[in-house]
Amino acid sequence: MNKHGGYYGENKEKVLDFSVNINPLGVTERVKEKLIESINIINRYPEIDGESAKKVLADRLSIEHSEVIIGNGATELIYLFARAFSPKKVVIIQPTFNEYFRAFRLTGSRICNYELTYSNDFKLEVNDLLDYLKDINPNVLVICNPNNPTGYFIRQKELLPVVNYIREIGSYLLLDESFIDFTDEKSYVNLIKEFPIFILRSMTKFYSVPGLRLGYGVANSEIIKKLNEHKEPWTINSFALSIVSTILDDEAFYRESKKWLQDEKNYLYKELKEIRDIDFFNSQTNFILCKVKKGNAYEVREKLMQYNIYIRVCDDFIGLDNTYFRIAIKSHKDNIKLINAIKKVL
Structure with missing residues (x-):
């Protein structure tokens, strides 16, 4: 694991957990009420493939329901894609979420890691990536956008030469947009009919329901059909399926979440700039990657635990080492505690 x-x-x-990237506004009362109501259907099997939720998502995205697949969290769909396509060669843009590597390793794929660099703030240079792809000619390219743990987002216009090349060589792009709801950026969903793209989305992070495990993917109907041929039945429970409409229709929660994130991100940027012994990277999402200039992040985490604060050390990400750590953006009260504790230990 x-x-x-x-x-x-x-x-x-008692511990403030800054290692998990979940919306701190929490589950709304409307969602709680819907979950309580759903207890009455627990004695029945859920829909075998979540058809009603697929239709809700398709209508929201202005696509066909045959272009949507529901998963027990986005992670299930990563492994499903790897299993269904079993590519010979895969290029993964690193550092990134490490379940991509594990999923494709389990299918016997040759994995080539294209590593972004600290000197370039972990930003993707499209021309350099294109040269690399032409040398490797992968069957699948994996990009997390916005990326975990760097928070970097690459826009459609910039990445289009890569997307065109992937189509040209008959390969696929696995594009993980699990954190896009935290951004104001445009999704790549409009490209799925024209290009061989499988887009992943997580509903658990922005809507603060990670315990329910709810994610989905969108692609052209041929890709979705192949995924369904390899998918187990009943992987999504009745509770998760019941709240899809409820969470998507809550415009007030969406607006409140976006305002919270912008305010708190501005606060954390301002405070982190004043801490000499930390570098940090601008993020498009609800977490910030940091680097300690002296010592290592394990020492920082141990000292922060004296203040009941826990952070995510990032040495298991390919391309990072034990000087990097990631912090989630939480409530203002909790963010103040984090900053005060970091200033004391550093």
Whole structure:
């Protein structure tokens, strides 16, 4: 199993966990009410492939329901895609979410890691990537956008030469947009009919329901058909399916979440700039990648635990080492505690 964020040690209730990237506004009362109501259908099987939720998502995205697939979290769909296509060669843009590597390794794929660099703030240079792809000619290219853990987003216009090349060589682009709801950026969903793209989305992070495991993917109907041929039945439970419309229709929660994120990101940027012993990278999403200039992030985490604060050390990401750590953006009160603690330990 790969390492991920999440504190599971002693005094779990007292620890402020900055290692998981979940919207701190939490589950709304409307969602709670819907979940309570759904207890009445727990004695029945859920829809075998989540057809009603697929139609809701398709209408929201202005695509066909045959172009949507529902998963037990986006991670299930990463492994499903790897299993269904079993590519010979895969290029993964690193550093990034480490489940891509594991999923394709399990299918026996040759994995080529294209590593972004600290000197370039982990930004993607399209021309350099194109040269690399022409040398490798992969069957699948994997890009997380916005990327975890760097928070970097690459826009359609910039990446289009890569997308065109992937189509030209008969390959696929696996594009993970799990954190795009936290941004004001345009999705690549409008490209799925024209290009061989499989787009992943997570509903658990922005809507703060990670325990329900709810994600989906969109692609042209041929890609979705192939995925369904390899997908197990009943992977999405009745509770998760019941809240799709409820969470998507809550415009007030969406607006409140976007305002919270912008305000708190501005606060954290301002405070982090004043800490000499930390570098940080501008993020398009709800977490910030940091680098300590002296010592390592494990030492920082140990010292922060004296203040009941837990951070995500990032040495398990390919291309990063133990000087990097990631912090989630939380409530203003919690962010103040984090900054005050970091200033004390550094």
